[in-house]
Amino acid sequence: xxxxxxxxxxxxFLFIATGAVGAVGLASAIWPFVSQxxxxxxxxxxxxxxxxDLAPVTEGQIVKLFWRGKLIFVRHRTAQEIKDAxxxxxxxxxxxxxxxxxxxxxxxxxxxxxxxxxxxxxVPLGNEGAYKGWFCPCHGSVFDTSGRIRQGPAPTNLPIxxxxxxxxxxxxxx
Ligand code: FES
Numbered sequence: 001x002x003x004x005x006x007x008x009x010x011x012x013f014l015f016i017a018t019g020a021v022g023a024v025g026l027a028s029a030i031w032p033f034v035s036q037x038x039x040x041x042x043x044x045x046x047x048x049x050x051x052x053d054l055a056p057v058t059e060g061q062i063v064k065l066f067w068r069g070k071l072i073f074v075r076h077r078t079a080q081e082i083k084d085a086x087x088x089x090x091x092x093x094x095x096x097x098x099x100x101x102x103x104x105x106x107x108x109x110x111x112x113x114x115x116x117x118x119x120x121x122x123v124p125l126g127n128e129g130a131y132k133g134w135f136c137p138c139h140g141s142v143f144d145t146s147g148r149i150r151q152g153p154a155p156t157n158l159p160i161x162x163x164x165x166x167x168x169x170x171x172x173x174x
Contacts, residue, residue, distance in 0.1 A: 049174030051166065054110065062126040064115060067173045071115035071123060072161055073134075073147075074171075081132070081145035082108045088144060095156045099146040102160055112171065113147040113158035124158075134158070 047068045054074070057063050062075045077085070082099075086108075090096040103111055117124050122138035129135030130151065131144035141152030148157040163173045 047174070049172050051170055051172050053170050055169040059109070060127075067161065070161070072173065073111075073113050073115045073126070073158075075111040075113075075126070075145075077109050077111055077145060084131070085144060085146035085148075088146070088148070092150075094149050097146075097148060097157055102146050102148075102157075104165055107165060110171070111145070111147060112161060112163050112173070114161055115158070117141055117154055118149065118156045118158065119152070119154040 050067055052065065052074065054076070057074060057076045059076050060078050060081075062073050065072050065074065085099040088099070090098065099108075102113075115123060117136040117138065119136065119139055119141050122136050124134035124136040124141065124143060126134055129142035131142060133142070133144040133147060133150075135142055136152065136154065139153050141154035142150050143154075143158055144150050146157075147160075149155070161173055163171050166172045
């Protein structure tokens, strides 16, 4: 990523709660995220890695969070979304990349991508567009369930941030 956004603020973390809308009763499930994603201010300011508990993220859900001031989507993909991502024709893609290279081995259900459109930085809408991945309302870029650009002006796929699994249900971003 060429540019760096301002460091995260408390408002950023609160956005986790407001960003993961769409499921009834989700608010109560999200507040633990805020807690777990809110290390002390000095840690945040230093851009340290953050751990994120995947257990409360239900299948089909996309959660938004911030790391180093950058928006990140954590998507718990359904079996169909995984199948579609794996079966997609790479030859038809602007930025061809196998789905297997965009997820961790054996963890195909978890897609973690930066959340700003690679065209001009708008925030795409999840589960929208022809491929049911993301649709960017600004100029019509369409991403698939692997976060790959499939239609519209965005030049590249949604990038993958540095992260690893530290347990079966927890990732460390950074
Ligand atoms: S910013 Fe997303 S299509 Fe232009």
